[in-house]
Amino acid sequence: MASWIEDKRNIGLVVLSLTCLLLLGLLLNRPGMPPPREDDHQHDASSAEATIWTCSMHPNIRQPEPGLCPICGMDLIPVSEGSDSDGPWSLTLSEHARSLAQVQTAPVERRHIAHEIRMVGKVAFDEKRVGDITAWVAGRIDRLFVDFTGIEVREGDHMVELYSPSLVTAQQELRQAVRSVKSGPSSMRKASESRLRAARKKLGLLGLSSRQIEMIERSDQPTDHLTIESPMEGVVIEKHLNEGAYVNTGSPIYTVADLSRVWIILDAYESDLAWLRYGQEIEFEVEAYPGESFSGRIVFIDPVLNPRTRTVKVRIDVPNPNRKLKPDMFVRAVAHAMISGGGKVMDPGLAGKWICPMHQEIVKEGPDACDVCGMDLVQAEDLGFVAESTTEPPLVVPASAVLVTGERGVVYVEAGEAPGTYEGREIRLGPETGDFYVVTSGLEEGDRVVVNGAFKIDSELQIRAKYSMMYHPSAPEDAPNLVVLETHAPFRLSLDAVYGAYFQIQDRLSRDDLASAHKAGQDLAGALKKAAVIHLDAKGKIHWDRIDENLAENLDTFAKAPEIEAGRAAFEAVSEDIYRMAMQFGSSDAVRVLRFHCPMAFDNKGAHWLQNHESTANPYFGASMFACGSQVEDLAETRKAASDAPPPKAGGHDH
Template structure:
């Protein structure tokens, strides 16, 4: 430090200097404040700051949540107390989370992602099946000219291939020793016949009943001579050295296998003649396109030789064997070629336009109501009859896989654009927009696809008509879900393989006994059906597997998810979607190998269902017992006393509740268990009677309403068992209601004979507190009865 600096600091730190400095600072502050007020300054915040403050106030406090456990809410960042994942910010104005695959974005973000949606429609679509192939000979119109006798070909009148011949044209001049001998036999036999005819008394039986002359003629006919040639030999009475062979049909000579002077044996081929007025077109169809192809379908194709000109034919044969190397099937089309433009081995490009109806069925307007030949598809008539070519009876076109458009007017297939599906095999991930949400909200959906028809996929399950599916931007939505570790196409179970079944309050799977009765019943039925599917798959019984998969789908669809709330509801939505898709595929599985693979997929989903909803406790559900009507009538008085007890608690009337206990005890003791002839029912009543007696004793000892309400909860549990196992009458309705806030949010149930909530645990404080109401026994009263009872 220099001397001048040290001298300056010493003067500055003198007491007198410090006071002077403070005084100057005060003056500067006051003057600055005055000038700011004079020049328009204010103690109010700036417009930007005010707007930001208002926006923050509108947003509310920032919350943080877990992407895997959305029930977790925190006021600051940190780790999830369940899975230890980092919490992510949650916007408070996005509304409640309703699905595990849900994504909410801002309007600006949606515009940046360029998200576009299209409604799911029911409509007819066209599947354009494109194929390539070659023109080929019609095998039924190929004829081989063969040597019927051994001999020497002295002359071939058709001496090169490609010659057009007509039926009856001379083709071969053959010398044959066998033919010469046969001619001589005919001539001699004719002479003998003539001599016998001139001799008196000669008759047919002199030759042993055999017409030797006719036999000689037939022999020559079988050796290839015509009737005219045979007659000429008889008239001439002299055999010839050479015999002419004529063309048996018209056509083009496509093969010449012998030369003049060659020796031939019986059966040797000399020529092959093809009739080119009718041809075949052999094409290859991909395995995935076979669903759209039918016998008799019209096919349009073009050739290199005639660009722009279309030829037509009909499918006559679909090869039953698949080429395992090319994964294609041969398709044969019959084509008329009377103009002669088509040549064998021409390359063709073909297209079949199939109009698709529900279930992947095909509509063909040209064949609607028609009759068609089962061997020659070009023969189509308006009325039944016989085929003009083969004589077989015509059959209805509908019997060959076609469907009438009139019969399908109200069953158009459910379709989505191809761009909407993120395909993962036979299934796909589709994102559906919620049009009622305040901000752009999208939900992932796993759907089962049918075949592709042009620019659309047929949907077998997972979507409804009118829902808005994302056709552009779905990959971006999927990526966003992956970032926040939610189920997506690439991570079906969410990031890190976490399970999504944590209970909304405790972070543990919900117990089966805490679920609504109807939900429990359906889950048990699902588990039972799953056991049947496994057994059928092990026995390799394909029909049984399909049948049980169909039953599984019915049970899954029958679950009333409205009885669930919050995270359990989201969880069931996810699992029911997956299990339902398994069932949809299982109904139409084609091979036992495919069925066993599908059972493996279902096993994983059932394991998740067991982990999340506790199917291991399925035996805790009360079972219906065989109970005589007189015993049910006795229990009805018990039921009346219970209802009086509940009404008294709902009215905060403790004395009336105590009186109802006395009536309840008397009804319980007067029940005649001798009426229970079924041993299982008898044992169940003895068990429940013992439980009731203990609870009644506790109720009698209570001195205030709070303790009474605590004992009313186990009493309700026993009455629930009685209602479901014994019943209070065949039609007596019993409603189970649940209060989630009773006993420090542990929850409790109670029973009523109607669905009008009257909470016995809170009384007038929260009389209408109930998160679910369900009918567990008897029949639900109609509206008129309910109104009448309320008026009373």
């Protein structure tokens, strides 16, 4: 009886289960029920495809499994197998993705772009219009007619009364010559007239004017006092002596400056020099006359840069008829410049004009002589000016389109006929003018570049482990164009100590040990002094002296670094000097020199350093990112390739 009850219970459970399954099937297949979506498993399929893992900061790292980046320690991210279908440095975005990224493009075009350069400076004396009033004969100052500075004098005004006994002898010679001409025999007249001319000239050389000499000829009594007159018009800016002082021949008594013309001395930053040329018109204001504008032309650009301020002196020569501009007044100036396709600033007003090479303020319509020095004028084009009508406008690109990282400029160009495909390009930039960059290579007129959304495109490429502004094979290949020299083995052997000391600095900085790095810096300075330069030829010594001088200065900066961050910044300059040394002079077979690059150093600007082993030891981050960076060059191989390369053809150009 119990068995029958148990079987009946089991049969009931089976029937109940079948009933539930039937009801579930009816619900799933009832009319209006949407079929399962095909992309329900798309995530799983995508995960299955993501068999490659990479680092967003070092896309060259590719591993089959997730983990940490062996360089910087960041988490690896998955990369889809199909992400490279657009090419290593291109990306295709759908219309919806372009809208989300707010991508906008603009054409690359040729146009003349105006640039505003602002400068500051001071009013200064015109050095060509400053003169000294001196004693032409030794004597004693009995009277100073101008006894304080600031007095305006005119040409011929009396300035000093000077007692000089030597004047008496010269005057007696003049009177005797006059008597000989008047009462001497006619046979001696020519000789007497010659003596008279010589006596007059002698007094003229003693500082007497022709009027004073005539007065002496008419006077019967000689005088032992000389009145010195002003030879020029101007303002007395300095009084050198007082009454009663004895002077020698040539001793300055006054300094007089003619303020009818003055100089405006401006400070221009070296980055602005590409926009400045001789003859360019400058507008300026002074604090004393707010709202009033003055103008002048550039007549001189100092050939020497001030190393402390990183500025160059620019001079303007301007008229000052009302004496409103006074020396040492503060000046604010602005220049409106245009740049040509060849990179030379144009001054349309100078087209076809003639200018004096020595006095650029002298500008005339045709060939002539300079009013100041008498030199022949030359055409403006001979001094570097380019007429607007004779040159092609430069190729320009909006500044918002350029991603600048270190020494590289990157833009994204709309590629192909299909919309939404963008390709990265490295370009070479010329001067910047606020809203535009001049492009010297890398783009062509008509290319459409991304002016909004370029950074988002670049970020997506980094995520997909493609080329980007942060990583590109050409990025580290920025070696300067150095002359590879053939050197003797004894000299290369003497450099082993230099390289060894440098590698000690690099190693200590990678271990965050600034004190030991400073000690290694001293060793490097000592090793430089022991280099066997006696084995270098004349050409080699010239190149060595340049490197040695720069390296000594950079080592001094490194030695004075108070903290490790400053030391690392100075070490970068030292590294560039050692790199140049290794490239030009080589090393012995016992030393291996490898060049490394870290794109994240110095706020993602990137930096290089040298090592003698292949395991990365980053001196710019130390323990925080010890292995960040990668080897980009073996200098022995680079030197060999440069030595094996055929020499350039005569008259050729390296493109």
